[in-house]
Amino acid sequence: MNDDIIREVYEVLESRRDNPIDSYTSKIMQDSDKKAEDKILEKIAEEAGEVLIASKNDENLIYESVDLIFHTLLLLAYKGVNLDDVFDEFARRRK
Numbered sequence: 001m002n003d004d005i006i007r008e009v010y011e012v013l014e015s016r017r018d019n020p021i022d023s024y025t026s027k028i029m030q031d032s033d034k035k036a037e038d039k040i041l042e043k044i045a046e047e048a049g050e051v052l053i054a055s056k057n058d059e060n061l062i063y064e065s066v067d068l069i070f071h072t073l074l075l076l077a078y079k080g081v082n083l084d085d086v087f088d089e090f091a092r093r094r095k
Contacts, residue, residue, distance in 0.1 A: 006083075009070070013077035029078050040078055043071045 013025055020026035028039050047068040054064040076086065 006073070010073055010077060010083045013074055017077055025074060028074070036078065037075075040071065040075045044068065044075060047071050 016023055016026040017029045020030050028043075029036050031039060047064065050064040051061070051068050054061040076083070
């Protein structure tokens with residue numbers, strides 16, 4: 001599996017933010033600034049809870065974790081964070 005998929009997903013999220021289409025990600029990012037951010041944050045909280053439950057029940061952990069990662073990436077793209085800054089922070093912490 002190629003780890004470039006994270007970068008590809010992020011580029012799609014940025015494109016949906018900048019060139020909205022009829023999609024879940026475009027719609028959630030096109031709400032008023034406060035409402036969009038609140039919706040994304042609510043999804044992250046929901047998905048985090050589902051990861052906890054999946055872990056405790058030993059089922060669907062990968063699926064639920066990907067949902068959480070996706071919505072975290074959605075927030076970062078919405079806020080205009082450069083993905084390389086995220087990777088740089090991981091590298092900095094690894095030292």
